[in-house]
Amino acid sequence: MSILAQQLVLGLLIGGLYGLAAAGLSLVFGVLKVLNVAHGELIMLGGYAAFWTVALLGLDPFVSLLVVVPLSLLLGVGLYWGLFGFVVRADEETRIKNSLLIGFGLGLALHALAVLLWTADERSIVTPYGGSITLAGLSIPIVRLASLLIALALIGGLHLLLARWRWGKAIRATAEDWQAALLTGIDVRRAYLLAFAIGTGLAGAAGTLVSIGYSTSPSIGLEWTLKALIVVVLAGLGSMLGTFVGGLVLGVAEAASAAAFGGPYREVVGLVLFVVVLVVRPRGLFGR
Amino acid sequence: MTHRLGGGERRWALAILGALALLALLPAAVPREDVINFVFLVLLSITLAQSWNIVAGYAGQVNLGHAAFFGLGALVARTLWIGDTPVAVAMAAGAATATLFALLIGAAAFRLRGAYFAIGTLALSEILRITVGNVLAEISTLPTATIGAYQLTHRYYVALGLAALSVLAVAALAGSRLGLGMQAIREDEEAAEASGVGALRLKLIALALSTGLAGLAGGLFAFYHISYYPAHPFSPHWTFDALLMTFIGGVGTLHGPVLGAVLYVVLKEYVALRWVDFHLLIFGALFIAIVLLLPGGLVQAAERVRRLLAP
Amino acid sequence: MLEIRDLDAAYGDIRVLSGVTLSVGPGEIVALLGPNGAGKTTLLNSIAGLLRPRAGAIRFEGEDLGALHAHLIVERGLALVPEGRRLFGGMTVGENLELGAFAPRARPTKAAGFERVYGLFPDLYQRRRQLVRSLSGGQQQMVAVGRALMTNPRLLMLDEPSLGIAPRLVRSIMASLAEINRAGVAVFLVEQNVQAALGLAHRAYVLEAGRIAGHGAAADLLRDPHVRRAYLGPLAVRE
Numbered sequence: 032m033s034i035l036a037q038q039l040v041l042g043l044l045i046g047g048l049y050g051l052a053a054a055g056l057s058l059v060f061g062v063l064k065v066l067n068v069a070h071g072e073l074i075m076l077g078g079y080a081a082f083w084t085v086a087l088l089g090l091d092p093f094v095s096l097l098v099v100v101p102l103s104l105l106l107g108v109g110l111y112w113g114l115f116g117f118v119v120r121a122d123e124e125t126r127i128k129n130s131l132l133i134g135f136g137l138g139l140a141l142h143a144l145a146v147l148l149w150t151a152d153e154r155s156i157v158t159p160y161g162g163s164i165t166l167a168g169l170s171i172p173i174v175r176l177a178s179l180l181i182a183l184a185l186i187g188g189l190h191l192l193l194a195r196w197r198w199g200k201a202i203r204a205t206a207e208d209w210q211a212a213l214l215t216g217i218d219v220r221r222a223y224l225l226a227f228a229i230g231t232g233l234a235g236a237a238g239t240l241v242s243i244g245y246s247t248s249p250s251i252g253l254e255w256t257l258k259a260l261i262v263v264v265l266a267g268l269g270s271m272l273g274t275f276v277g278g279l280v281l282g283v284a285e286a287a288s289a290a291a292f293g294g295p296y297r298e299v300v301g302l303v304l305f306v307v308v309l310v311v312r313p314r315g316l317f318g319r
Numbered sequence: 320m321t322h323r324l325g326g327g328e329r330r331w332a333l334a335i336l337g338a339l340a341l342l343a344l345l346p347a348a349v350p351r352e353d354v355i356n357f358v359f360l361v362l363l364s365i366t367l368a369q370s371w372n373i374v375a376g377y378a379g380q381v382n383l384g385h386a387a388f389f390g391l392g393a394l395v396a397r398t399l400w401i402g403d404t405p406v407a408v409a410m411a412a413g414a415a416t417a418t419l420f421a422l423l424i425g426a427a428a429f430r431l432r433g434a435y436f437a438i439g440t441l442a443l444s445e446i447l448r449i450t451v452g453n454v455l456a457e458i459s460t461l462p463t464a465t466i467g468a469y470q471l472t473h474r475y476y477v478a479l480g481l482a483a484l485s486v487l488a489v490a491a492l493a494g495s496r497l498g499l500g501m502q503a504i505r506e507d508e509e510a511a512e513a514s515g516v517g518a519l520r521l522k523l524i525a526l527a528l529s530t531g532l533a534g535l536a537g538g539l540f541a542f543y544h545i546s547y548y549p550a551h552p553f554s555p556h557w558t559f560d561a562l563l564m565t566f567i568g569g570v571g572t573l574h575g576p577v578l579g580a581v582l583y584v585v586l587k588e589y590v591a592l593r594w595v596d597f598h599l600l601i602f603g604a605l606f607i608a609i610v611l612l613l614p615g616g617l618v619q620a621a622e623r624v625r626r627l628l629a630p
Numbered sequence: 631m632l633e634i635r636d637l638d639a640a641y642g643d644i645r646v647l648s649g650v651t652l653s654v655g656p657g658e659i660v661a662l663l664g665p666n667g668a669g670k671t672t673l674l675n676s677i678a679g680l681l682r683p684r685a686g687a688i689r690f691e692g693e694d695l696g697a698l699h700a701h702l703i704v705e706r707g708l709a710l711v712p713e714g715r716r717l718f719g720g721m722t723v724g725e726n727l728e729l730g731a732f733a734p735r736a737r738p739t740k741a742a743g744f745e746r747v748y749g750l751f752p753d754l755y756q757r758r759r760q761l762v763r764s765l766s767g768g769q770q771q772m773v774a775v776g777r778a779l780m781t782n783p784r785l786l787m788l789d790e791p792s793l794g795i796a797p798r799l800v801r802s803i804m805a806s807l808a809e810i811n812r813a814g815v816a817v818f819l820v821e822q823n824v825q826a827a828l829g830l831a832h833r834a835y836v837l838e839a840g841r842i843a844g845h846g847a848a849a850d851l852l853r854d855p856h857v858r859r860a861y862l863g864p865l866a867v868r869e
Binding site for chain 2: 127128136146298302305306
């Protein structure tokens with residue numbers, strides 16, 4: 032019984048990262064109506080950025096977030112200006128289709144680039160500290176717990192940003208009705224740019240936490256894009272906190288499935304849930 | 320079926336079939352295994368690309384789960400063939416399984432809007448890959464007797480036949496009432512429905528044709544490889560390859576996927592560095608450029624160049 | 631103040647407006663009448679910058695608006711209350727109003743703007759923390775007008791404000807518009823409710839099948855037999 036509980040706890044811990052990964056995708060999809068399927072590759076790049084920041088600058092792994100997140104924001108600005116800014120000129124249906132295709136090409140190119148630059152080997156950031164704390168007979172690895180808390184803090188920060196910041200409200204308004212937002216005097220293209228940049232920043236943060244607690248390699252992109260997609264579909268659009276909870280749900284569901292059917296089937300439950308929710312309730316569990 | 324294939328496309332169809340006919344002489348003219356293997360790969364890629372083109376180009380839906388049908392075709396064909404079923408029957412059974420599966424999920428899948436259809440089919444294909452990978456984790460190897468009797472040229476001619484079949488299938492589809500109806504759906508589904516075009520029925524027919532061909536290609540894969548992991552043909556990279564080849568060549572055209580397939584395999588062969596899929600970097604960038612600037616792919620580019628040169 | 635000359639507008643291949651010429655002077659209330667499908671909403675959307683015209687000129691206070699993005703037109707002092715209100719349903723009344731003061735021209739006057747809007751619509755002050763989608767149609771219309779007022783406009787355009795609103799509330803909204811006008815804001819009003827519109831406006835235009843079919847002083851148009859027959863019906867009752 033405690034083995035199951037232990038597995039569920041570990042699932043919860045990675046679930047937080049699923050939630051963070053999904054939050055960026057959800058923000059971009061909700062505001063720009065653009066499905067960036069290269070989101071997983073952005074997470075992968077974040078992981079590598081963190082790895083090299085720690086290796087070259089000798090920073091504490093978690094402190095590397097202070098370098099990686101701003102870099103990711105800049106990358107987001109660049110990708111919007113250079114690529115996705117053109118996609119938003121079309122109507123919603125075309126936007127989604129084009130962004131799917133462009134994200135696909137981008138992901139492919141980024142994956143190949145990563146292998147070219149850093150080889151296909153897995154990289155992991157080793158922290159000078161480690162160990163676990165014991166709570167109610169369960170062993171909780173400190174590094175992963177810290178990652179979960181940081182992810183939660185970032186999501187909380189994002190929620191506040193969207194609720195209180197002037198441009199955060201503008202972003203929410205644009206997500207609801209971009210034409211009405213224009214009529215209210217909001218520069219919708221600027222809102223798009225900000226949302227995309229923040230989404231990429233979140234991906235960078237997620238990637239950093241992934242490479243600290245787990246590992247990164249060029250091929251994690253597709254896997255994390257799928258995880259993010261599953262959570263977005265499960266949780267629906269519109270609530271960052273809801274997305275985070277969706278991530279936790281996926282993490283726990285995976286752990287339960289692995290315990291019930293064996294490790295190799297861990298991924299399958301998420302995918303099955305995904306397909307079921309897509310067909311039965313496209314709005315997701317929390318979405319409006 | 321009135322033959323409504325445009326003049327240009329008809330010429331291309333004949334040219335491609337002519338080229339394929341010429342290629343029948345290849346094993347006799349150039350009896351080198353590496354050359355035959357290379358052309359085999361081109362032929363398999365043409366089949367895969369054309370099969371994907373049917374749903375994407377003619378029914379207007381991006382199917383990211385194509386590998387599922389390739390994989391199912393391979394799985395069933397391999398299992399039956401190793402169990403002493405004649406390979407032709409085994410391959411047909413593989414194709415039938417793929418088509419059956421497609422029709423089972425088709426009605427539900429087509430209820431999803433474009434992007435959700437794409438990622439939904441991807442999820443389904445991944446479910447199959449992981450499940451097959453777990454249930455059949457060991458390499459599938461041909462029995463020694465079969466390896467001893469292996470003839471590359473047999474596989475080559477099957478590949479040639481399949482490639483020709485896929486081109487003919489697309490040609491027949493494009494020139495038929497079905498094709499016209501599909502074009503109507505692609506351009507404006509609501510209007511088409513209103514004027515009596517049964518959209519779902521047409522999409523299912525396209526899906527059946529597409530997955531049947533993919534299943535046959537899978538059977539060919541099973542026939543060709545001496546050993547492979549059963550989950551390998553379910554890998555999404557088969558879908559992505561087909562997508563890239565078709566789009567870059569020109570989705571919805573007859574000759575686009577053929578051109579794209581040839582370019583893709585040639586590039587892969589000559590640009591591949593030690594471990595890097597460098598050709599993917601190029602193709603990824605090319606793909607983005609095409610989606611943004613030249614949705615008709617290389618075919619459209621060639622058209623523009625031709626019009627520029629010829630007054 | 632607002633001058634439209636020979637405006638042509640189209641959606642794809644479908645021509646909606648042909649050679650529309652009209653004007654709104656400072657401090658005026660001008661109404662635009664016409665049947666469904668005449669192109670009234672298209673005209674307002676073109677002025678507001680949501681639709682690029684095919685030909686013709688739109689000038690606001692001497693400046694050509696043709697190529698400007700919609701939010702920059704708001705910045706010039708021209709605000710539109712769109713058809714169906716188009717509020718941000720998931721946000722509160724207060725947040726919707728606050729967003730109205732988003733543009734740089736409106737930020738310094740935000741506090742004054744709130745006072746003005748809550749003064750005109752005291753009901754909204756009580757509901758300022760309520761989610762907009764839980765309000766009634768009439769209350770939502772008040773929020774929509776209020777949000778446009780927050781942009782500190784010199785010209786306020788409204789697309790069918792009385793649609794789906796109870797008659798009593800329609801009168802109230804018209805009264806509010808009159809008060810807004812008295813405070814110096816010009817009003818350009820598209821309305822199906824011809825009675826209410828002509829009761830409020832100084833002048834009016836009639837748009838039929840994408841062309842201006844008539845214009846004049848509101849009082850004159852009320853008496854015009856064609857207008858009465860087409861828009862007021864045989865049993866029109868004078869307000």
